[in-house]
Amino acid sequence: MDSFKPKIVGLFCNWCSYRGADLAGTSRLKYAPNVKIIRVMCSGRVDERLVLKAFALGADGVLVCGCHPGECHYHKGNLNARRRITGLKPFVEAIGIGKERLRLEWISASEGPKVAETVNSFTQTIKQLGPSAFNRRRNEH
Amino acid sequence: MKGDVYIASSTDKEVLEKAECGGVVTSLLKFALESKRADAVLAVKARDGNRYDGTPVLISQPDKVIETAGTLHCTSPNIARYVKEYTDGASDLKIAVVVKPCDAKAIIELAKRTQVKMDNLILIGLNCTGTLPSVKAKKMMKEVFGIDPTDVVAEDIDDDRLVITLADGTQKEKTLMELEEQEYGRRENCRRCETNIPTMADIACGKWGTSDKGTTFVEACTEKGANFIDAAISAGCISIRQPNPEAVQLRRKKDDAAIQSAKQWQERDFSSLKQMSSDERFEYWFGQFERCIKCYGCRDACPICYCKDCNLEADRGLVPPGEVPPDIMFPMVRITHVMDSCVNCGQCQDVCAMELPLSRLIFMLNRDLYDIFKYEPGVDIGQLPPLRTVTEQELSLSGVDVAF
Numbered sequence: 180m181d182s183f184k185p186k187i188v189g190l191f192c193n194w195c196s197y198r199g200a201d202l203a204g205t206s207r208l209k210y211a212p213n214v215k216i217i218r219v220m221c222s223g224r225v226d227e228r229l230v231l232k233a234f235a236l237g238a239d240g241v242l243v244c245g246c247h248p249g250e251c252h253y254h255k256g257n258l259n260a261r262r263r264i265t266g267l268k269p270f271v272e273a274i275g276i277g278k279e280r281l282r283l284e285w286i287s288a289s290e291g292p293k294v295a296e297t298v299n300s301f302t303q304t305i306k307q308l309g310p311s312a313f314n315r316r317r318n319e320h
Numbered sequence: 321m322k323g324d325v326y327i328a329s330s331t332d333k334e335v336l337e338k339a340e341c342g343g344v345v346t347s348l349l350k351f352a353l354e355s356k357r358a359d360a361v362l363a364v365k366a367r368d369g370n371r372y373d374g375t376p377v378l379i380s381q382p383d384k385v386i387e388t389a390g391t392l393h394c395t396s397p398n399i400a401r402y403v404k405e406y407t408d409g410a411s412d413l414k415i416a417v418v419v420k421p422c423d424a425k426a427i428i429e430l431a432k433r434t435q436v437k438m439d440n441l442i443l444i445g446l447n448c449t450g451t452l453p454s455v456k457a458k459k460m461m462k463e464v465f466g467i468d469p470t471d472v473v474a475e476d477i478d479d480d481r482l483v484i485t486l487a488d489g490t491q492k493e494k495t496l497m498e499l500e501e502q503e504y505g506r507r508e509n510c511r512r513c514e515t516n517i518p519t520m521a522d523i524a525c526g527k528w529g530t531s532d533k534g535t536t537f538v539e540a541c542t543e544k545g546a547n548f549i550d551a552a553i554s555a556g557c558i559s560i561r562q563p564n565p566e567a568v569q570l571r572r573k574k575d576d577a578a579i580q581s582a583k584q585w586q587e588r589d590f591s592s593l594k595q596m597s598s599d600e601r602f603e604y605w606f607g608q609f610e611r612c613i614k615c616y617g618c619r620d621a622c623p624i625c626y627c628k629d630c631n632l633e634a635d636r637g638l639v640p641p642g643e644v645p646p647d648i649m650f651p652m653v654r655i656t657h658v659m660d661s662c663v664n665c666g667q668c669q670d671v672c673a674m675e676l677p678l679s680r681l682i683f684m685l686n687r688d689l690y691d692i693f694k695y696e697p698g699v700d701i702g703q704l705p706p707l708r709t710v711t712e713q714e715l716s717l718s719g720v721d722v723a724f
Contacts, residue, residue: 258715275596
């Protein structure tokens with residue numbers, strides 16, 4: 180299990196979390212290399228298809244990051260994301276992917292350390308959970 | 321006035337003879353056409369006298385309405401979808417529609433999605449404690465009751481019993497529990513359904529609360545429904561009296577008993593799924609989804625799936641064409657797109673060629689989402705689907721989970 184390197188898809192908002200990750204980089208913060216960050220224009224852009232497709236293609240976890248409520252570049256895109264991700268959790272739980280594998284966080288452009296912290300803790304969680312059921316199934320066949 | 325209740329019966333002899341209990345619904349439909357309050361009525365009729373094949377019919381002549389009198393239990397036509405597809409969401413036609421609670425809920429969900437023009441509809445609701453799947457019902461008549469299915473002239477579900485009346489007047493009955501243990505009885509989604517009185521429709525009609533045969537308990541659930549009933553009374557189409565408090569009590573008691581039974585079924589259906597470990601759930605559901613033949617039956621039957629340009633079509637790039645079983649995105653997207661507004665009508669499961677327990681999964685998710693969002697689909701037209709609606713007050717909340 181120690182050799183398990185989780186693959187995590189990060190869907191980061193262009194206006195805050197992605198800049199936060201930039202800041203973490205320019206501040207030379209070290210954090211787990213497991214998250215592949217995809218920049219989206221708003222966390223509200225993240226619909227169920229993106230999350231589910233990530234899982235179906237072998238992501239062990241999906242991390243969605245957006246602006247804090249009230250700070251969305253598009254007024255309330257992040258609140259749409261909040262509802263959508265909250266609503267998606269019972270689904271991923273019910274079909275056996277596990278709701279812990281899906282996380283939503285608010286990270287602003289100035290919160291570089293929070294990016295490192297979130298990525299580290301989420302990677303830790305996924306490491307404990309092991310490979311996702313999709314990946315295990317794929318390895319068996 | 322909204323909220324008024326009556327014990328009513330038809331004043332039309334012909335209707336009284338043919339109708340099940342009082343003929344109020346048939347008379348109201350007739351009145352709707354005669355008074356030009358509706359251009360057409362939408363009701364269900366047995367095709368060629370076959371009680372196991374109920375088809376929705378759109379009727380514009382008052383004297384034809386009588387053909388739809390009487391209740392059919394062994395069929396479950398897709399009324400909401402009919403209104404949307406074949407009458408273009410009642411965009412230029414005033415229709416009085418006879419609905420079961422799930423039909424009424426689905427029509428209201430469609431109205432929220434601007435697919436149905438609510439102003440043009442009068443929803444006449446029927447109390448419903450469940451319908452039977454037609455093929456299984458025929459088999460049940462033969463194997464459990466030992467009768468020819470075509471001999472049946474009436475069915476009734478009351479007090480947890482199924483009562484069947486034959487052409488020669490004899491009655492046979494069995495408890496639903498007994499039938500459902502043997503996998504007969506009501507459709508799976510109906511067993512779970514908690515909505516027995518369609519209070520979301522304009523008018524709710526049913527026999528609960530009546531003591532003598534030949535009368536219907538009628539409730540005006542909206543102003544529109546109340547005006548309609550008042551007009552029907554002044555035109556002399558139905559005769560009414562006030563129900564005594566015991567009758568109202570009795571109706572509520574029967575409703576409560578049916579709700580309790582539904583809750584037990586929910587517990588029973590869902591607990592087996594919820595008790596599985598995460599891995600078992602994955603194996604179970606993906607085993608089911610692997611049987612999918614991508615016939616699009618569930619999407620086409622779903623009364624609230626309304627997109628003209630569906631994401632799951634082969635040319636949209638999400639699900640690769642020509643694969644059976646389809647890419648796993650097919651069932652997953654299909655389910656997540658409707659789970660917040662599922663009205664538990666069971667149409668997806670009815671049409672599924674591979675008999676996947678779709679309605680069970682979608683309705684279970686819907687109940688989970690109800691616990692989070694407190695959104696009851698199809699009840700209040702002003703309450704919008706929770707996964708797509710953001711309220712102003714949320715701007716001041718801070719956590720990542722939705723908390724109200």
